Amino acid sequence: xxxxxxxxxxxxxxxxxxxxxxxxxxxxxxxxxxxxxxxxxxxxxxxxxxxxxxxxxxxxxxxxxxxxxxxxxxxxxxxxxxxxxxxxxxxxxxxxxxxxxxxxxxxxxxxxxxxxxxxxxxxxxxxxxxxxxxxxxxxxxxxxxxxxxxxxxxxxxxxxxxxxxxxxxxxxxxxxxxxxxxxxxxxxxxxxxxxxxxxxxxxxxxxxxxxxxxxxxxxxxxxxxxxxxxxxxxxxxxxxxxxxxxxxxxxxxxxxxxxxxxxxxxxxxxxxxxxxxxxxxxxxxxxxxxxxxxxxxxxxxxxxxxxxxxxxxxxxxxxxxxxxxxxxxxxxxxxxxxxxxxxxxxxxxxxxxxxxxxxxxxxxxxxxxxxxxxxxxxxxxxxxxxxxxxxxxxxxxxxxxxxxxxxxxxxxxxxxxxxxxxxxx
Amino acid sequence: xxxxxxxxxxxxxxxxxxxxxxxxxxxxxxxxxxxxxxxxxxxxxxxxxxxxxxxxxxxxxxxxxxxxxxxxxxxxxxxxxxxxxxxxxxxxxxxxxxxxxxxxxxxxxxxxxxxxxxxxxxxxxxxxxxxxxxxxxxxxxxxxxxxxxxxxxxxxxxxxxxxxxxxxxxxxxxxxxxxxxxxxxxxxxxxxxxxxxxxxxxxxxxxxxxxxxxxxxxxxxxxxxxxxxxxxxxxxxxxxxxxxxxxxxxxxxxxxxxxxxxxxxxxxxxxxxxxxxxxxxxxxxxxxxxxxx
Numbered sequence: 001x002x003x004x005x006x007x008x009x010x011x012x013x014x015x016x017x018x019x020x021x022x023x024x025x026x027x028x029x030x031x032x033x034x035x036x037x038x039x040x041x042x043x044x045x046x047x048x049x050x051x052x053x054x055x056x057x058x059x060x061x062x063x064x065x066x067x068x069x070x071x072x073x074x075x076x077x078x079x080x081x082x083x084x085x086x087x088x089x090x091x092x093x094x095x096x097x098x099x100x101x102x103x104x105x106x107x108x109x110x111x112x113x114x115x116x117x118x119x120x121x122x123x124x125x126x127x128x129x130x131x132x133x134x135x136x137x138x139x140x141x142x143x144x145x146x147x148x149x150x151x152x153x154x155x156x157x158x159x160x161x162x163x164x165x166x167x168x169x170x171x172x173x174x175x176x177x178x179x180x181x182x183x184x185x186x187x188x189x190x191x192x193x194x195x196x197x198x199x200x201x202x203x204x205x206x207x208x209x210x211x212x213x214x215x216x217x218x219x220x221x222x223x224x225x226x227x228x229x230x231x232x233x234x235x236x237x238x239x240x241x242x243x244x245x246x247x248x249x250x251x252x253x254x255x256x257x258x259x260x261x262x263x264x265x266x267x268x269x270x271x272x273x274x275x276x277x278x279x280x281x282x283x284x285x286x287x288x289x290x291x292x293x294x295x296x297x298x299x300x301x302x303x304x305x306x307x308x309x310x311x312x313x314x315x316x317x318x319x320x321x322x323x324x325x326x327x328x329x330x331x332x333x334x335x336x337x338x339x340x341x342x343x344x345x346x347x348x349x350x351x352x353x354x355x356x357x358x359x360x361x362x363x364x365x366x367x368x369x370x371x372x373x374x375x376x377x378x379x380x381x382x383x384x385x386x387x388x389x390x391x392x393x394x395x396x397x398x399x400x401x402x403x404x405x406x407x408x409x410x411x412x413x414x415x416x417x418x419x420x421x422x423x424x425x
Numbered sequence: 426x427x428x429x430x431x432x433x434x435x436x437x438x439x440x441x442x443x444x445x446x447x448x449x450x451x452x453x454x455x456x457x458x459x460x461x462x463x464x465x466x467x468x469x470x471x472x473x474x475x476x477x478x479x480x481x482x483x484x485x486x487x488x489x490x491x492x493x494x495x496x497x498x499x500x501x502x503x504x505x506x507x508x509x510x511x512x513x514x515x516x517x518x519x520x521x522x523x524x525x526x527x528x529x530x531x532x533x534x535x536x537x538x539x540x541x542x543x544x545x546x547x548x549x550x551x552x553x554x555x556x557x558x559x560x561x562x563x564x565x566x567x568x569x570x571x572x573x574x575x576x577x578x579x580x581x582x583x584x585x586x587x588x589x590x591x592x593x594x595x596x597x598x599x600x601x602x603x604x605x606x607x608x609x610x611x612x613x614x615x616x617x618x619x620x621x622x623x624x625x626x627x628x629x630x631x632x633x634x635x636x637x638x639x640x641x642x643x644x645x646x647x648x649x650x651x652x653x654x655x656x657x658x659x660x661x662x663x664x665x666x667x668x669x670x671x672x673x674x675x676x677x678x679x680x681x682x683x684x685x686x687x688x689x690x691x692x693x694x695x696x697x698x699x700x701x702x703x704x705x706x707x708x709x710x711x712x713x714x715x716x717x718x
Binding site for chain 1: 428431432435436438439442532535536539540541542543544545551553560562631634635636637638639640641643644645647648675676679680690691
């Protein structure tokens with residue numbers, strides 16, 4: 001017994017030493033290289049004249065592994081660009097994907113491995129607010145671009161201490177503003193009942209909604225929160241129904257989204273206009289509730305739905321279906337997560353092409369100086385714009401209503417920056 | 426007043442769900458003397474098996490029967506393979522093993538069926554019974570009825586059958602039980618099998634209400650523990666009463682106590698567990714453990 005304990009201690013000590021040694025070598029030597037000429041002194045780690053190496057961290061396992069489909073869409077896009085377009089400006093893209101299981105500590109570990117061992121040029125997407133929050137200090141200390149993170153938290157754009165990190169998709173506050181704008185126009189006297197998840201995500205969206213309706217006739221008459229550990233939101237839905245509100249804003253993640261939709265459908269005495277947030281608007285959330293029970297609900301989106309027949313002959317969608325089949329034949333192209341991956345990868349392509357210097361600094365500055373960049377997979381009218389005082393690439397969304405077995409877009413694209421001004425704090 | 430009664434009804438509906446899982450917890454405790462943290466996940470896994478059968482085209486009721494059979498066999502198998510090696514080890518060891526089982530089963534379900542929500546058929550009609558301004562969903566009534574039946578069957582098993590007697594003997598004193606000729610190993614395996622079956626009933630009942638995904642039972646398990654502690658870990662009737670009390674207490678506290686609201690609602694079962702352990706450790710309906718000096 002004693003001997004084995006000593007043995008264990010010895011092994012642990014050796015491992016610790018080895019880890020420390022590795023860390024030390026990376027710190028002092030490393031593969032850090034810098035550019036010459038007009039980009040002098042800027043970092044060129046992970047990028048050469050013929051290659052660029054990117055690292056992504058996604059939950060390929062664990063509770064959020066549905067998002068693990070995103071890198072497949074990205075891979076299809078980069079494989080296509082590498083094989084048929086000679087890469088991004090002559091540089092072939094190598095995209096390394098790591099699994100964090102949606103656990104922040106693992107995300108930090110993987111970020112270190114990507115940056116220090118794989119020597120990636122940039123972190124292209126970390127997924128989820130918790131994992132991105134856990135890694136952004138590290139990325140910024142190391143001065144590694146962490147671009148187009150896959151989360152809608154508003155802090156990626158409002159924060160000023162992390163210039164190397166930037167989001168991509170519309171943030172939750174923008175989304176809330178879209179719903180607020182819709183209600184102000186269509187139901188100026190709306191009485192709104194709100195169900196929200198009691199965490200950063202729910203509070204971000206709900207807080208944005210409250211600020212957006214401030215000073216209008218739209219009022220919140222009831223609010224209920226739930227914890228992700230709650231078995232069911234039925235009791236909350238009961239309390240909300242008693243408020244007699246004529247609009248219900250459903251700020252939930254998938255399982256609770258289904259529960260709230262089912263509770264609303266079951267309660268024949270309360271029939272509000274049901275607005276469900278984008279996070280829970282996927283077909284996989286609606287189908288278990290029964291399509292007949294979710295007719296007429298409203299949500300918002302910003303990229304093209306691969307199931308929507310109106311894009312059937314859209315050149316970008318045709319290309320997407322063709323290349324998905326060619327390069328990732330095992331993946332189902334009708335899954336919107338793949339489309340999301342394709343859209344964000346082509347956005348990266350445009351941002352990288354626009355960079356003045358092929359350096360980490362060049363990419364950092366490029367993603368913060370996007371001027372109405374068009375991306376084929378985004379909805380017509382939705383473009384990427386950033387600037388010195390604007391850290392949010394996409395801030396426009398379009399409303400959609402569920403009809404039959406799919407979402408149908410309606411109304412115009414709502415540019416929330418134009419309607420509500422820049423988002424601060 | 427109607428609003429208040431409606432809240433009580435909602436609470437009873439939630440309580441019936443907790444009670445259904447608490448019954449499985451009580452059963453396995455009765456048989457084997459251990460608290461099985463993986464019970465909720467096993468129930469979830471059974472619900473997936475039922476889903477798989479219905480997805481393959483079987484009607485609901487035959488699928489349920491098959492699921493119960495598979496769960497029974499699976500429970501016995503787990504006892505043989507996972508629990509038997511640590512039989513007789515300190516309680517903490519067994520608890521850790523069941524926690525490990527919890528994590529494993531959860532991950533396995535995600536790996537096999539993904540974390541996307543599954544479309545689970547509801548055996549009960551969708552509407553609600555309206556009476557005096559109150560509305561009670563038929564599925565809630567259905568859950569309550571099934572829970573009552575399972576409770577009755579368990580009571581008969583414990584009190585009126587030789588198997589029940591044998592298993593009470595094994596739980597009370599394995600060594601003596603073995604000496605009087607009870608096959609302790611089989612009894613323990615039987616306990617796991619039956620608990621898995623009762624858990625399967627629970628999983629299948631709640632899946633259409635909570636929506637089936639691998640984390641469906643995580644929250645329910647906490648409340649089921651509160652229910653079993655409140656009612657007494659050795660009393661099926663107590664578990665059901667405990668479940669209903671916990672459900673109503675939680676719902677009313679969330680609705681009427683402003684300080685608690687929906688934010689702290691999840692704290693209610695923990696407060697119940699703590700108070701019961703302090704004031705009446707054996708639970709409302711349980712028998713105090715007596716040890717010979």
